[in-house]
Amino acid sequence: MKKHHVQLSEKDRQYLESLLATGELPVKVYRRALALLELDRGKTYTAVAETLDVTNSTVSTWSKTYRERGLLCLHDRPRSGRPVEIDGEQRAKVTALA
Numbered sequence: 001m002k003k004h005h006v007q008l009s010e011k012d013r014q015y016l017e018s019l020l021a022t023g024e025l026p027v028k029v030y031r032r033a034l035a036l037l038e039l040d041r042g043k044t045y046t047a048v049a050e051t052l053d054v055t056n057s058t059v060s061t062w063s064k065t066y067r068e069r070g071l072l073c074l075h076d077r078p079r080s081g082r083p084v085e086i087d088g089e090q091r092a093k094v095t096a097l098a
Contacts, residue, residue, distance in 0.1 A: 006063050006067075008037070012070070035062050036066055
């Protein structure tokens with residue numbers, strides 16, 4: 001089976017390792033960072049997918065996005081669509097009613 005590798009620069013590797021060491025990350029960012037480090041260490045897409053409980057195509061997408069955007073791949077791009085029009089006070093009222 002052919003291994004799919006990601007070649008992280010030393011700077012990116014150190015950044016990802018320090019990011020994971022903080023322990024206070026959103027799950028999406030944590031999984032993506034861990035996947036990139038594991039791929040850099042030579043693991044296959046399948047092995048990383050099983051470890052993180054995601055699909056092979058998800059790991060493949062993260063790898064492709066890293067090659068295209070660098071470390072910006074850790075965060076989602078802004079989504080299109082109509083922005084939310086209620087403020088915090090209105091949200092609190094709705095929550096109180098529920």
